[in-house]
Amino acid sequence: MKKLVLASVSALALLGVAACSDSGTDTTTTQSTTPPAAEQPMQPATPNANPPADNNVQPAPAPTAPAN
Secondary structure, X not given: OHHHHHHHXXXXXXXXXXXXXXXXXXXXXXXXXXXXXXXXXXXXOOOOOOOOOOOXXXXXXXXXOOOO
């Protein structure tokens, strides 16, 4: 039982050291996301879209007397 506990603790320690170590081989760089100067921005598909339908819709008036 002691060997199993010791092996578990050793494995956790090894994983902890491996996760926190700095190998120094990270050579990744970031790149700009701006488009090239020759590329034009996108234009809307329909610049002169139809206006919305009539917006003068009023709610129905409330009833004056309760229904029996």
